[in-house]
Amino acid sequence: MFFDLVRRNSKRNRRENGLFFSSLLAAIVAFYIILSLPNQAVMGFLKEMESGAVDRLLSLIPAFYAVTLFMLFFLIYFASRYQLERRSHELGMYLMMGMRRSKLFFMLLAEDLWSSLVSIFVGIPVAVLFSEVISLVTARVVGIGILGQQSTFSLSAVLWTMAGFLLIKLAAFLLLSGKFASTEIGTLLSATPEGAKKQRPAMLYRIALVIGALLLVTAYILAISGEAWYSLAAMGMTLSMGIAGTLLLFFGLRTVLDTLAKRQTGKSGLGVFTFRQLQENVIGQPISLAVSSLLILGALCCFGYGVSMTLYYGSDDTHTLDYTFQDAENPLVIPEKLKNLGLDDCFESLFDMRIGHILSEDDNEGEMLGMNEVLALIEQEPDSSVKSDLLGEYNNLNNPYIISLSGYNQLLAAAGEPPIMLNNNQAAIYGYAAFTNREKAELINRVLSQKPEVVVNGERLQLSGTLQTRNPVTDRSITLYFALIVPDETFDRLADKSYTHYWNAILSHQFVQENSGLMQAIQQVNQKLDTTGIHYESYLQSMGRQLFYQVSSSYLTLYLAVIFLIIANTVIGIQFLTQQRKTGRRYQTLVRLGSHYEALCLSAKHQIQWLFALPAVVAAVGSLFGVRALFSGFLSPDMAENIPGLYRIAFVILFLLCMVEYGYMLAVTRASSKYILTQMEANREE
Amino acid sequence: MKQAILEIESLRKYYGRHENQTKALDGISFKVLPGEFLGIMGASGSGKSTLLNCIATVTRPTDGHILMGGVEVGALKGSKLADYRGKEIGYLFQNFELLDNLTGQENILLPIGIHGVTEKEGNKRLRELAEYFEITDVMNKFPSQMSGGQKQRVATARALILSPQIILADEPTGALDSKNARMLMEKLAGLNRMQQSTILMVTHDSNAASFCSRILFIQDGVIFHELRRKVPNETQQLFYERILAVIAQLGGGSANVL
Ligand SMILES: Nc1ncnc2c1ncn2[C@@H]1O[C@H](COP(=O)(O)OP(=O)(O)OP(=O)(O)O)[C@@H](O)[C@H]1O
Ligand SMILES: [Mg+2]
Numbered sequence: 001m002f003f004d005l006v007r008r009n010s011k012r013n014r015r016e017n018g019l020f021f022s023s024l025l026a027a028i029v030a031f032y033i034i035l036s037l038p039n040q041a042v043m044g045f046l047k048e049m050e051s052g053a054v055d056r057l058l059s060l061i062p063a064f065y066a067v068t069l070f071m072l073f074f075l076i077y078f079a080s081r082y083q084l085e086r087r088s089h090e091l092g093m094y095l096m097m098g099m100r101r102s103k104l105f106f107m108l109l110a111e112d113l114w115s116s117l118v119s120i121f122v123g124i125p126v127a128v129l130f131s132e133v134i135s136l137v138t139a140r141v142v143g144i145g146i147l148g149q150q151s152t153f154s155l156s157a158v159l160w161t162m163a164g165f166l167l168i169k170l171a172a173f174l175l176l177s178g179k180f181a182s183t184e185i186g187t188l189l190s191a192t193p194e195g196a197k198k199q200r201p202a203m204l205y206r207i208a209l210v211i212g213a214l215l216l217v218t219a220y221i222l223a224i225s226g227e228a229w230y231s232l233a234a235m236g237m238t239l240s241m242g243i244a245g246t247l248l249l250f251f252g253l254r255t256v257l258d259t260l261a262k263r264q265t266g267k268s269g270l271g272v273f274t275f276r277q278l279q280e281n282v283i284g285q286p287i288s289l290a291v292s293s294l295l296i297l298g299a300l301c302c303f304g305y306g307v308s309m310t311l312y313y314g315s316d317d318t319h320t321l322d323y324t325f326q327d328a329e330n331p332l333v334i335p336e337k338l339k340n341l342g343l344d345d346c347f348e349s350l351f352d353m354r355i356g357h358i359l360s361e362d363d364n365e366g367e368m369l370g371m372n373e374v375l376a377l378i379e380q381e382p383d384s385s386v387k388s389d390l391l392g393e394y395n396n397l398n399n400p401y402i403i404s405l406s407g408y409n410q411l412l413a414a415a416g417e418p419p420i421m422l423n424n425n426q427a428a429i430y431g432y433a434a435f436t437n438r439e440k441a442e443l444i445n446r447v448l449s450q451k452p453e454v455v456v457n458g459e460r461l462q463l464s465g466t467l468q469t470r471n472p473v474t475d476r477s478i479t480l481y482f483a484l485i486v487p488d489e490t491f492d493r494l495a496d497k498s499y500t501h502y503w504n505a506i507l508s509h510q511f512v513q514e515n516s517g518l519m520q521a522i523q524q525v526n527q528k529l530d531t532t533g534i535h536y537e538s539y540l541q542s543m544g545r546q547l548f549y550q551v552s553s554s555y556l557t558l559y560l561a562v563i564f565l566i567i568a569n570t571v572i573g574i575q576f577l578t579q580q581r582k583t584g585r586r587y588q589t590l591v592r593l594g595s596h597y598e599a600l601c602l603s604a605k606h607q608i609q610w611l612f613a614l615p616a617v618v619a620a621v622g623s624l625f626g627v628r629a630l631f632s633g634f635l636s637p638d639m640a641e642n643i644p645g646l647y648r649i650a651f652v653i654l655f656l657l658c659m660v661e662y663g664y665m666l667a668v669t670r671a672s673s674k675y676i677l678t679q680m681e682a683n684r685e686e
Numbered sequence: 687m688k689q690a691i692l693e694i695e696s697l698r699k700y701y702g703r704h705e706n707q708t709k710a711l712d713g714i715s716f717k718v719l720p721g722e723f724l725g726i727m728g729a730s731g732s733g734k735s736t737l738l739n740c741i742a743t744v745t746r747p748t749d750g751h752i753l754m755g756g757v758e759v760g761a762l763k764g765s766k767l768a769d770y771r772g773k774e775i776g777y778l779f780q781n782f783e784l785l786d787n788l789t790g791q792e793n794i795l796l797p798i799g800i801h802g803v804t805e806k807e808g809n810k811r812l813r814e815l816a817e818y819f820e821i822t823d824v825m826n827k828f829p830s831q832m833s834g835g836q837k838q839r840v841a842t843a844r845a846l847i848l849s850p851q852i853i854l855a856d857e858p859t860g861a862l863d864s865k866n867a868r869m870l871m872e873k874l875a876g877l878n879r880m881q882q883s884t885i886l887m888v889t890h891d892s893n894a895a896s897f898c899s900r901i902l903f904i905q906d907g908v909i910f911h912e913l914r915r916k917v918p919n920e921t922q923q924l925f926y927e928r929i930l931a932v933i934a935q936l937g938g939g940s941a942n943v944l
Contacts, residue, residue: 264799269802270799272792273796280787589785590796592744593797594770594771595800
């Protein structure tokens, strides 16, 4: 009997309150997704290459789990509170009919447990499927082999998911039933609005609005100008100004809505009612609206940052070389060795890049490279941070490298670029791409266009051409920050005889295609190379490094973004539905005054649109600055150049946000229309 | 004879079925003429609210006819029904039913928004009504900042803003003290006298009832007695005493049944 009631009640709850049930499912999926991260195919793959970084990331998972636990607790708490309020009349009736509070408590507890079990029963398979799909999609997108990939299923993840979910569910239940136990039956039976909250003078709210807006603007300015990133204190100050500003803004928003309502007076339609209802909502829960807004802002920043990082790391088009081979003892036998391994037809080209130090002669030590003319030309440039950085860099060039022209021109040819033309007393400059943004390159090129001369070991060389930034070797065989590219003859004359031969190779297009992608082609070749003693660097390492940043930044930021969004929207939706229920009587009165069902639904729809739009718009405006601020804080100079491109991404994200908000609005509107219908019928009886 | 505004013909309303059936209305017939101030009295549970609710289309009668201006109310649907509720009748509730998050003025203008009357007309009527009901200084206050009497007068202004054919009032003085009740009744009677407004009022209060021009007494779902104030000779006091006499008879001697 008792359990029959429990089962029937919880089934009805699920059917009637889809929002509540979906929140439960979202919580379960969220837990599982974060816990199954180590089982993702990409992570397994990366672990082989970047095991240190991956381990560090994976060690963060418990922290993420805790954060998720904390945030989902609020989601569940809010959702359960609404659920309980929705049923308060029914529960009051049980008490009136003489059910003891303790019995009622156990009934609710049993219902809660039952619904948790059902959620787990439905949610776990959904979560497992979800994580599997994510794993497959990322594996496909980054191009690693799916073959032999194990499933992402993990029993411990399932168990931890269940534990976390039941924990927050129980905590929310106990907290709510504590509140419920102290409520009078009469209050339970009559769903009345909470009564007008104490209103303070309107001036106060206007001031709050203005100060809130000012604080927000200041926070934006600090964040964008980059000032917020100078110190922890500045950052804390910016953040607290942003948060306080948002709170004050929502606190003062009632005056705006008051004005809007007054403007609607006497106009056709339920405009006044719409805005007054909205105002009541904003007055009743300014904090939860402000928090929702901040959560949406957090989601947008996460999205924006995650997506941009992903695209940035994914768009490395400077890659030309797949392999660099080295053999310290006998460098010239490398082509022979590769041929013996049967690898020669995998490669499209194989060429020697000679890189070495400038031969040091005892008498002019410390002055191997004379850059005075160059430095003088730089001095003439208008002052800028780039200029002073460059001066510092060029003043401290000790023992620079030189590169032989023939090898470098072969690299350029492979990349489809024109060769560098140099005569015997000319040289070109090479600079590290990652340390060279456009501003710096332009400055250097302006200097180069005046053909200054440098002195190398007493020999004058005229600088020619433009700044070269193409990495002469694969990945990190050697990292050059500055080098001179000189014709081979000059190289033979000037280089220390212990220079190194770097044999660069590029895999043939056909071979890559046959192995379904570069990543697997390299893996294939590596397997063969590993059986010999040849020392090599392959592009796989940098790919792996990129992939790691790409995957981990996108996985975690997108994860957080989705959770933030779900929580914010659920809280707003529930807040609306709760208020609507409490003010059901008003809808009845409107019906008595001759309102149509359609007009009431329209008013509710407008209320919903406004209620969702207010925090979302505040967040969207904030996010334009917030993402920008994240960039000024974290971006490498290269990425900072591409701000317009990043903004394009931001707009796509805003569009996605609109879609999500629209979906939530639709769901809440549907629930509201259903409720209004019951209020119409309450008026008609039978 | 004048054409009746409202005609009730053998109206029946039964709640429940078979054994525990309640016959709230059991064949009631009467007419309301234009400019009449009709009171309805009866013991608790005699079916007064049910009658009013049937006229207001909140409850559907089991049987019988309700004709408003010759139109069968039961047949109204959709926008006609909504117009009827909002424009043809004005309803006064015992507990006012003001929306407590709207100001006085916004509450009064609500029917205008709902039924899309032009703003100009509405504002003029609003000023007239506010002055007549002495509520000009609560126009910008919220119901929680008004007295009970002010609330009911605001609610009355709301019921009148679209100049309905008839005002239905279910114990409008039920939640008011005697002073406020008297003031409301004087205002309603004045409206009836000067603008020939038609009012149908359910009340327990003999004092309130003495403002009416005619009173129907209901018992067990049927009309059991009718009193008509003899104009212009009979004073309100005399009429009041006659009402008390009927009540005493109705309640079998005890006057507090109503
Ligand atoms: N919704 C309903 N369902 C069942 N019975 C009802 C319903 N509404 C009213 N009744 C019954 O119909 C009868 C008439 O009720 P009604 O509310 O019309 O009385 P009333 O004359 O207004 O009484 P009061 O003076 O106390 O307001 C009562 O016996 C009541 O119990
Ligand atoms: Mg009644």
